[in-house]
Amino acid sequence: MAGRRVVVFPSSAELGPVLAQLVTSRAEKAITSHGRFTLGLSGGSLVSMLGKELPALPDLDCSKWVVGFCDERLVPFDDPESTYGLYKGQLFSKVNIPDSGILTIDSSLPVNECAEDYTRKLKEVFPGDSFPVFDLLLLGMGPDGHTCSLFPDHPLLEETKKIVAPISDSPKPPPQRVTMTFPVVNSARCVAFVSTGGSKAPVLKEVLEGREGPAYPAARVVPTNGELFWLVDDPAAASLTIQVERLGSGAKL
Numbered sequence: 001m002a003g004r005r006v007v008v009f010p011s012s013a014e015l016g017p018v019l020a021q022l023v024t025s026r027a028e029k030a031i032t033s034h035g036r037f038t039l040g041l042s043g044g045s046l047v048s049m050l051g052k053e054l055p056a057l058p059d060l061d062c063s064k065w066v067v068g069f070c071d072e073r074l075v076p077f078d079d080p081e082s083t084y085g086l087y088k089g090q091l092f093s094k095v096n097i098p099d100s101g102i103l104t105i106d107s108s109l110p111v112n113e114c115a116e117d118y119t120r121k122l123k124e125v126f127p128g129d130s131f132p133v134f135d136l137l138l139l140g141m142g143p144d145g146h147t148c149s150l151f152p153d154h155p156l157l158e159e160t161k162k163i164v165a166p167i168s169d170s171p172k173p174p175p176q177r178v179t180m181t182f183p184v185v186n187s188a189r190c191v192a193f194v195s196t197g198g199s200k201a202p203v204l205k206e207v208l209e210g211r212e213g214p215a216y217p218a219a220r221v222v223p224t225n226g227e228l229f230w231l232v233d234d235p236a237a238a239s240l241t242i243q244v245e246r247l248g249s250g251a252k253l
């Protein structure tokens with residue numbers, strides 16, 4: 001791992017613009033080095049933050065972006081729980097990512113086939129790699145320490161072969177989902193968690209400062225060769241005792 005950076009902002013209002021800057025700086029670097037930018041998106045609170053910050057950037061050009069989903073809920077795209085559906089309304093409709101560059105699940109399939117179909121789509125985009133190497137993955141973390149749809153104590157935490165796994169018993173609704181596995185997450189060139197709000201404070205402390213017993217899913221995100229950022233706000237960071245960086249909205253990562 002290139003080193004973990006824990007960066008604390010006064011609030012999500014200051015965090016958002018720096019997250020957008022991180023995305024565009026890694027996009028520029030990737031396009032210069034290999035002609036395209038591969039980005040994995042998570043759902044939850046990230047959707048509205050990215051939907052607010054990215055379209056507001058002047059001259060944002062997403063024509064060379066390829067976007068996948070770190071996890072997705074198996075519901076129709078017009079269901080309010082659909083991560084793709086939410087991004088479509090709040091982000092994709094406002095920026096110029098080509099439709100062919102948005103890797104969606106086929107939500108009409110049963111969950112196992114949906115995971116296989118999404119695996120095939122990822123393999124087409126990353127031919128030759130045993131696990132896809134995304135330029136940037138944006139992750140969230142639930143108050144239970146889950147990330148993607150990798151939940152505490154679930155057998156999927158031990159998955160080492162699959163790129164995408166189905167889950168039918170998600171403790172957080174909806175129960176059927178597909179998720180990238182840890183080998184994919186930990187192969188990325190850069191991973192950034194975004195965690196805001198006081199409800200995340202207890203688990204953030206456990207994840208970043210360690211605890212007895214099995215590691216929370218979010219604590220298992222340790223990119224083999226990539227960068228790892230934790231971008232958090234003051235309420236989420238309230239219980240931390242480790243050294244952190246404190247930045248404001250004009251910062252560059």
Ligand SMILES: O=C1O[C@H](COP(=O)(O)O)[C@@H](O)[C@H](O)[C@H]1O
Pocket residue numbers: 042043044045046070071072073139140141142143146147148149172
């Ligand atoms: O269910 C999910 O939750 C996590 C965390 O969401 P947040 O709203 O607490 O940030 C999210 O990262 C994941 O993509 C989603 O499916």
